[in-house]
Amino acid sequence: MLENLASGFAVALSPWNLAYAGFGAVLGTAIGVLPGLGPPATIAMLLPLTYGMEPVSAVIMLAGIFYGAMYGGSTTSILLNIPGEAGSVVTCLDGYRMTRAGRAGAALGIAAIGSFIAGTLGVLGLSLISPILADFALRFGPAEYFSLVLLGLTMAVYLSGGSALKGLVMTVLGLLLGTIGLDPVFGAERFTFGSSNLTDGLDFVVVAMGLFGIAEVLSNLESPEQPVAVKPGIKSIFPTREDWKRAWAPIARGSFFGFFIGILPGGGAIISSFVSYAVEKKISKHPEQFGHGAIEGVAAPESANNAASVSSFIPLLTLGIPGNASIAMILVALMIHGIRPGPQLIAEHPDIFWGAVASMYLGNVMLLALNLPLVGLWVKLLQVPYSLLALVVVVICVVGAYSVHNSTFDVGVMIGFGIFGYLLRKTGFPAAPLVLAMILGPILERSLQQAMISSAGDPLIFVQHPLSAALLGVAALVALTPLLSLMRGGSTKPA
Numbered sequence: 305m306l307e308n309l310a311s312g313f314a315v316a317l318s319p320w321n322l323a324y325a326g327f328g329a330v331l332g333t334a335i336g337v338l339p340g341l342g343p344p345a346t347i348a349m350l351l352p353l354t355y356g357m358e359p360v361s362a363v364i365m366l367a368g369i370f371y372g373a374m375y376g377g378s379t380t381s382i383l384l385n386i387p388g389e390a391g392s393v394v395t396c397l398d399g400y401r402m403t404r405a406g407r408a409g410a411a412l413g414i415a416a417i418g419s420f421i422a423g424t425l426g427v428l429g430l431s432l433i434s435p436i437l438a439d440f441a442l443r444f445g446p447a448e449y450f451s452l453v454l455l456g457l458t459m460a461v462y463l464s465g466g467s468a469l470k471g472l473v474m475t476v477l478g479l480l481l482g483t484i485g486l487d488p489v490f491g492a493e494r495f496t497f498g499s500s501n502l503t504d505g506l507d508f509v510v511v512a513m514g515l516f517g518i519a520e521v522l523s524n525l526e527s528p529e530q531p532v533a534v535k536p537g538i539k540s541i542f543p544t545r546e547d548w549k550r551a552w553a554p555i556a557r558g559s560f561f562g563f564f565i566g567i568l569p570g571g572g573a574i575i576s577s578f579v580s581y582a583v584e585k586k587i588s589k590h591p592e593q594f595g596h597g598a599i600e601g602v603a604a605p606e607s608a609n610n611a612a613s614v615s616s617f618i619p620l621l622t623l624g625i626p627g628n629a630s631i632a633m634i635l636v637a638l639m640i641h642g643i644r645p646g647p648q649l650i651a652e653h654p655d656i657f658w659g660a661v662a663s664m665y666l667g668n669v670m671l672l673a674l675n676l677p678l679v680g681l682w683v684k685l686l687q688v689p690y691s692l693l694a695l696v697v698v699v700i701c702v703v704g705a706y707s708v709h710n711s712t713f714d715v716g717v718m719i720g721f722g723i724f725g726y727l728l729r730k731t732g733f734p735a736a737p738l739v740l741a742m743i744l745g746p747i748l749e750r751s752l753q754q755a756m757i758s759s760a761g762d763p764l765i766f767v768q769h770p771l772s773a774a775l776l777g778v779a780a781l782v783a784l785t786p787l788l789s790l791m792r793g794g795s796t797k798p799a
Contacts, residue, residue: 329670332372424668447755514717
C-alpha cells in the first residue's frame, strides 16, 4: 500500500495535477461560502472542460471542488446563519450563536481545523480499509436504507432543541413538503397543482435560505436596536485552550461517524452531521448549552461532514456506486474517458485511484492553509452596520435562489419560506427538522417502496434483516428516551 501511495503522490505532485487540486479546492471553498450554487451544479458545468484533460486530472479537480465545498459551507452558516451546503445546516444552530456572542473567530477556526483533521483521517481510512468497508456498504438494501433514514429523522426530532412535539410537527411537515413533485418509483405527479415549476419538487437550498437567511433578517430588523453580527474587539481567530479541551473529542467522534455513514450511498454529509450533533448533545454533561453557542455543536458536525465527503468516494472507486449527486457527476467524468469505476479500477488504473487518494491528502493541507488566513477577513466583513449586512444577506439569498434553476419562481419560494420561517421563530417552532425531513423524505419513501416491492408487501422485511432491525432498535431507543425520562420523573412525584 505504501508503494502504491508513493506512486500516487508522484502523480498528484506533478505541476498540472497540483494546479488542478489547488483550483478545485479554491473553487469548492467559494461554492461552499456562497449558498445556492452547490457542487453538483458546478461539477456538471465543468464536465465539458474535462474532455481534453487526463482522467486522473479530471478526478483530482472535481474531487477538490466536492470536499472543498464542505470546508466553505461552514462560513456562511457561522457568520450569516445561511447554510452554504446541506451538510452545514446543523452548524447554524451553534455557530451563529457563537458569532452573535463575539466568538466568530473561534467558531470558524475550530470548523477549519476540525475539517482538516477529519478530512485527513478520512483519507487515511480510504487508503487502508476501502475494500472492506465497501463490501460492508454493499450489504445495504432498501430495508437498511429505510431504517437508516428513519434513524436520522428521529435524531432530527431530538435535536430540535425545544419541545419534542414541535420538532415532530416540523419533521412531519418537512416530509409532506418532500412529497411535492414526481413519485420516486411510479412517476405520478403529486401536489404540483398543474405547475411545471413544482414537477421537480421544492429545492431544499431555496427553502433553507428562506428559513434561515431571510427569516433571520426579518427577526433582527424588527428589533428596536440594530443587532451587531460580531462584537468588536476580537483579538484571536484561533480556539482557546478551553475550546480545544471541549472540542477534541467531538472532532474525533464526528470523524468516526462521518466516515462510516459517508460510505453508505444516501448517507453522506447530511445524515452524518445530524447524527454526530445529536450524539454530542446526548452524551454532553451540559446539553442545555447546545443551540446556544456550544463549540461542540460546531466541531462535531463540521468534522462529520468532511469525513463523509471523503469516505463517499469508497463505493464509487471500488464498486462504481455513486452515493450522491456530486459523486455521480465524477462518475460521469470517468465514463466520458471510457473508464468504469468498480472492483477492477485499482488493478487496471492504479494511477487514477492512488493519484486521487494522494491528491486528497494535499487538498486538505491546501484547504487548511487557505481557510485559516481568511477567517479574519470573514470576521471583519461582519463588523459593518447591520442594515448594510442585512442588504448583503438578502442579495446573496436572492442571487443564490435564482442561480439554482435560473428561475424567479425559486426566488418567490425563498421569500415565502422566509416569511414562514419568521413566523416559526415567533412561535418557537424549529426550522432545522423541516429542512432535514425535506431532504431525507424522498430517500425514505423510495426505500420504503422498494423494500415493500421486493418483499411482496411483507413489512417484516424491516426486522428480518439484522442490520435493518438494529437501526430500527436504535431509532426506537432515541424516540423513547424522552418519554422514559418523563415517566421516571413523574414516578418520583408524591401521589
